[in-house]
Amino acid sequence: MKRILILLSVCLLAFSVQGSVIPRYIIGAYSQYQLHNAHQTEEVFSELAQLLDDAGFNTMLYSTYYQEVINGRLESALKALNEYQMGSIIDDWAFDPNRPVGVTAMANGNYLKMEAEYHWSPQAERYNPEAFQGDKAENDLYNMVFRHDTGRRSSADQTAYSNSFAWICDAKQGDKAGVALSDPRFRWKPDNTQYPRLLSYDLKFFPTARDNRLYLRFALNWQDLPANARVAEVKLYVLRNTQFKSNQDGLHGLYPSSAYQQLPLYSTQPDLYDTLILNQNIAQIPKDPDTGALILEYYTPIPQPGSKEHAELITSDYFNHLSPHVYWFGQGRLELDYVELEDNIFRALKAAHDPLKDRLEDRLKEYTAIPGSNSILYFYGKDEPSQGQFATYKLLKGFLEDRGYGIITATHLENMSYKKGDQLPDYFHFGLFLQEANPSVVMLDAYPLQEWGSGAGTLLRWNQDFDHVLFVQNRIQNYVCNNYHVLASSVKGPDALSRNTDLFFVPQTFGEKFEPVESAEWRYFMPPLSMQKCLQLLPLCYAADGIIDFALTSNRDQSFPAGERSFRRLTPISHKENYLQPQIHDNESFYQNLMEANAKIKVYGPIISRLHWQDANTLMIDGKSSSSKLARYKLKSLGVVQKKNGPYEGYLECGYYLDDEDVPSLMVVNRRAVYRTEGEGSAPWNVEEHFQDADPQTLRVVLDKSTFGDKDYGLYDPFMRHTIISDDDVYDIEIAAGDGILLQLVEVVKLQSQQPAKKRSWFKQLFGIK
Numbered sequence: 001m002k003r004i005l006i007l008l009s010v011c012l013l014a015f016s017v018q019g020s021v022i023p024r025y026i027i028g029a030y031s032q033y034q035l036h037n038a039h040q041t042e043e044v045f046s047e048l049a050q051l052l053d054d055a056g057f058n059t060m061l062y063s064t065y066y067q068e069v070i071n072g073r074l075e076s077a078l079k080a081l082n083e084y085q086m087g088s089i090i091d092d093w094a095f096d097p098n099r100p101v102g103v104t105a106m107a108n109g110n111y112l113k114m115e116a117e118y119h120w121s122p123q124a125e126r127y128n129p130e131a132f133q134g135d136k137a138e139n140d141l142y143n144m145v146f147r148h149d150t151g152r153r154s155s156a157d158q159t160a161y162s163n164s165f166a167w168i169c170d171a172k173q174g175d176k177a178g179v180a181l182s183d184p185r186f187r188w189k190p191d192n193t194q195y196p197r198l199l200s201y202d203l204k205f206f207p208t209a210r211d212n213r214l215y216l217r218f219a220l221n222w223q224d225l226p227a228n229a230r231v232a233e234v235k236l237y238v239l240r241n242t243q244f245k246s247n248q249d250g251l252h253g254l255y256p257s258s259a260y261q262q263l264p265l266y267s268t269q270p271d272l273y274d275t276l277i278l279n280q281n282i283a284q285i286p287k288d289p290d291t292g293a294l295i296l297e298y299y300t301p302i303p304q305p306g307s308k309e310h311a312e313l314i315t316s317d318y319f320n321h322l323s324p325h326v327y328w329f330g331q332g333r334l335e336l337d338y339v340e341l342e343d344n345i346f347r348a349l350k351a352a353h354d355p356l357k358d359r360l361e362d363r364l365k366e367y368t369a370i371p372g373s374n375s376i377l378y379f380y381g382k383d384e385p386s387q388g389q390f391a392t393y394k395l396l397k398g399f400l401e402d403r404g405y406g407i408i409t410a411t412h413l414e415n416m417s418y419k420k421g422d423q424l425p426d427y428f429h430f431g432l433f434l435q436e437a438n439p440s441v442v443m444l445d446a447y448p449l450q451e452w453g454s455g456a457g458t459l460l461r462w463n464q465d466f467d468h469v470l471f472v473q474n475r476i477q478n479y480v481c482n483n484y485h486v487l488a489s490s491v492k493g494p495d496a497l498s499r500n501t502d503l504f505f506v507p508q509t510f511g512e513k514f515e516p517v518e519s520a521e522w523r524y525f526m527p528p529l530s531m532q533k534c535l536q537l538l539p540l541c542y543a544a545d546g547i548i549d550f551a552l553t554s555n556r557d558q559s560f561p562a563g564e565r566s567f568r569r570l571t572p573i574s575h576k577e578n579y580l581q582p583q584i585h586d587n588e589s590f591y592q593n594l595m596e597a598n599a600k601i602k603v604y605g606p607i608i609s610r611l612h613w614q615d616a617n618t619l620m621i622d623g624k625s626s627s628s629k630l631a632r633y634k635l636k637s638l639g640v641v642q643k644k645n646g647p648y649e650g651y652l653e654c655g656y657y658l659d660d661e662d663v664p665s666l667m668v669v670n671r672r673a674v675y676r677t678e679g680e681g682s683a684p685w686n687v688e689e690h691f692q693d694a695d696p697q698t699l700r701v702v703l704d705k706s707t708f709g710d711k712d713y714g715l716y717d718p719f720m721r722h723t724i725i726s727d728d729d730v731y732d733i734e735i736a737a738g739d740g741i742l743l744q745l746v747e748v749v750k751l752q753s754q755q756p757a758k759k760r761s762w763f764k765q766l767f768g769i770k
Contacts, residue, residue, distance in 0.1 A: 082372045204386060218296045413429070454682045608657060668743065
């Protein structure tokens with residue numbers, strides 16, 4: 001096989017766009033810097049900006065409370081960052097009384113609709129999600145089920161009921177008085193639990209939002225009752241922290257009524273109805289405009305932060321279990337259609353005019369007044385939002401975009417544990433975020449290197465146990481590649497749900513180790529050596545429009561609480577208290593690997609963002625596991641050349657792209673990055689001393705010449721700015737551990753040796769005949 005290296009001239013660069021301005025391709029990082037702790041603001045932000053710039057980053061995410069935006073600290077930070085043309089993403093937690101409020105704080109608003117027709121029974125030996133005709137179980141919007149001790153599901157009626165169904169209690173059908181609705185839980189559950197989880201962190205309340213309220217709306221109807229008869233009674237219960245923490249089943253437990261505390265409920269229209277609902281004032285009660293259901297609304301004050309009630313009922317920022325109850329008195333017919341939950345923040349954003357909304361407007365004006373604030377690329381929303389925050393995000397996005405600002409946040413792998421079965425697609429949390437929040441950018445954080453224990457059953461397998469779920473390549477496949485694929489298919493693929501959405505990924509660039517760090521186990525394993533580069537480059541196989549690492553900096557001496565234990569964080573850049581002395585360490589490669597990866601991302605990223613992502617898969621020895629239809633990409637075969645140079649081989653991740661003229665490109669990343677070389681059990685804090693980079697692997701690409709017509713093609717790497725030509729259309733391309741390469745199919749002109757001109761006869765010369 002003969003290969004010739006040819007430098008392509010500018011005219012051959014098919015990816016260049018004449019006369020156009022390419023927007024910044026974000027290569028960013030969560031800095032974990034907080035402006036209120038950055039006392040020497042300009043100095044520490046300048047020092048970090050230089051380290052970020054040297055490593056190829058162009059965007060930094062940091063946080064603020066109220067005062068720093070008006071006392072000059074933000075201006076100092078922006079001045080330092082702008083010196084390096086470093087963009088900003090700001091996480092604004094301002095929520096001081098009677099002052100402007102920040103975007104992040106407002107993103108903590110809640111709204112959730114629960115359809116009453118979904119049912120679960122605590123008497124069942126094992127919960128199985130029920131399916132019924134017209135259920136729409138493939139749609140993840142309605143994810144809550146209720147315990148119903150009396151009644152049954154209605155027949156389908158699209159005009160009478162939301163989601164076509166309701167829960168019916170009818171004395172004429174023999175139903176007895178009892179709890180018609182209670183104990184809401186998530187509809188889907190992990191295989192290893194008996195019951196689905198409680199309604200809990202689906203609604204998260206901003207920790208410093210005082211005087212917040214939770215509103216409950218019950219959509220229902222009743223009939224066949226005498227005037228003033230008792231219809232039903234509504235109550236709200238929450239699970240006490242002591243009961244929750246003492247139950248080993250936690251969120252998936254079954255709790256007695258004594259474990260709950262009743263919260264007071266107040267009618268928003270006490271002149272029309274109270275918590276004891278009577279058959280009266282029906283004509284005056286507001287109705288659902290689509291179904292005609294009566295809408296009865298109540299509220300309860302959310303316990304104030306710092307109060308005894310808050311400590312007893314709320315964990316972090318959510319109730320352990322919110323359980324609305326509807327007790328039916330057994331008379332006439334009761335139709336329960338749905339229950340809605342929302343808080344003050346959501347109501348403010350939903351309203352045409354609201355003082356809280358005005359305070360958000362004032363906050364944006366404070367930003368606009370700061371010199372250099374045009375480098376703020378996004379405000380950060382609620383981190384890893386649950387379903388309850390999706391509707392708030394959508395309202396907030398619209399509010400900000402109307403004023404020229406953007407919002408971004410990371411969604412998480414909530415879906416990992418919830419398998420629906422019965423040939424239904426798995427629960428798709430970030431797909432639901434796409435559907436309900438309508439984000440301009442969807443960003444996924446998928447961290448594969450987790451251990452959370454020191455025993456053999458919890459540790460990653462680096463060199464062996466290839467079928468084990470904790471083999472490192474299976475972790476990368478299950479946590480990263482599978483989820484990247486689903487999300488890229490939804491946003492960028494041929495059958496995309498939302499083509500106007502940018503797709504960002506958050507690679508793992510941190511480790512967390514329980515104390516003492518010399519001997520305790522890891523929570524999240526720090527990516528060693530070229531594994532850091534691998535995780536950084538993998539998003540390029542999945543149509544990444546931007547990459548924002550978590551996390552880049554930490555004070556390695558700082559302890560973070562985790563239940564009754566504590567842990568420390570390991571990151572590529574360390575600093576001392578108040579972010580002083582940021583530094584990289586000579587005996588670590590984390591920073592260097594990120595620098596090398598970012599150099600390629602800077603070149604490859606803008607190119608792939610203009611291509612059309614088609615698919616991605618994992619390449620193994622001799623093309624095994626190559627499921628894509630290769631002919632579409634002018635390929636005969638694609639795979640890894642066997643060399644027997646390690647405990648295992650293969651695991652090259654390949655993303656397939658087409659340009660506007662259907663010319664293909666391949667983005668390939670070598671996932672076989674490192675082996676563990678020393679020790680057993682949990683790796684030590686100086687993790688890289690116990691690992692080594694794997695040998696390079698060879699990608700074999702065989703082009704299908706029958707698809708070329710009368711043209712000749714080669715493979716072009718825009719990072720090295722060279723093309724490879726093969727005289728037999730077979731290419732062996734070596735890829736180092738954790739490294740990646742973009743290969744674009746480009747038309748080339750073969751070099752031909754010049755032939756001497758034929759001499760013309762005297763007769764042709766005389767008469768000018770060629």
